[in-house]
Amino acid sequence: MKKVSSIITIFVIVIIASLIVWKVGTPNLISKNKENTTEKVSKKVEKELKKTKKKKEISKAKSSTTETSSSVESEPSSESSSESASSVSSYQSNVKFPALQNYAGKTYYAVDRDSAEYPQMFSTSFTITSDGETIIMDDVQEPIEYVRTGKFGPVQLGGGPVFVFEFSPLGSSDEVEVVNQGQYLTYSTTMPE
Template sequence: MKKSNSILMIIVIVIIASLIVWKIGIPNLSSKNKEISSEKVSKKVKKESKKIKKKETRESKSSSSTETSSSMESEPSSESSSESTSSVQPSVKYPALQKYAGKTYYAVDRDSAEVPDMFPTSFTITSDTEALNVDGKQELIRNVTSDSGFIALTGEMGHSMGTTLSFEFRSLGGSDSDAVEVLNQGQRLAYSTTMPE
């Protein structure tokens, strides 16, 4: 009798213990399942958003420049001017050339120089200030220095102004960047953004 009672007691304890474990385990399993399913959903959402972003970038690349400018105008106007200038700055390699960039300068009375071939008929500093176009030939700018009021550009390729490009100029009339003076081997020639007649 005692043996059967003790066996019965053990069986009851095992059943109670298994019920307790089952009750505790089920909520944990369901919460794990919820976590796993929520992770899957979040991964799907991320993938979909990436696809949408890729589509938007493709569409924006194919859109016209007018659409780009209108989207830029729709940006919040609460940005400060310092933030907008800092976003423009990285595209300019040499800040000293920024006010001269994107303008074409034409020689003023080039034939009056002692050696006209020492001076190009025109030059343009690209808008990103990375290159100098001299008479239609592009030259990468390797270094920019400012000394005695002149801005000196140096490049690597050979040019009619010397074996390596060494191009010096300064603004005429103070802050006015529409007229400059080019210096080459001691000789000077004025340049203007206005094309000579």
């Protein structure tokens, strides 16, 4: 009976010892498996990166050869188009609003202002600055924030909370007719005598 009980205790001790060894050894095995797995994955990723780099280099080489050939062919046409675009932009780039191109930089003087029904409604002169950003009326400068043009040539300038100024060309840009609350007055670039 003592032999059987001693055998059982030895057997139990062996089982407990093997459980302890298994518990302690399992995390090491798991971490080794993880390391092996990450190494394999990183190697695969490196291989894929190398493949894609090679493909990109090949496609870059192909595209650079086609780009050089196409750029050589299109050089004359691009030069002529850029020249024409620059000449157009230099004509219009110095004026903020293209509708003011013909009027910018000119001073207009009231023609026979005293004959108007309400002369105080009209300034003696006005100037649209050469950049088209401001209008000067009787030495008062107002910023132009918007420009609207009508079907038959009237030009309306506006800015600030209350500033509105409207005129229409009379034959040429050297003579215009200013409209103010239903009243009209002619202005000319030539100063009246």
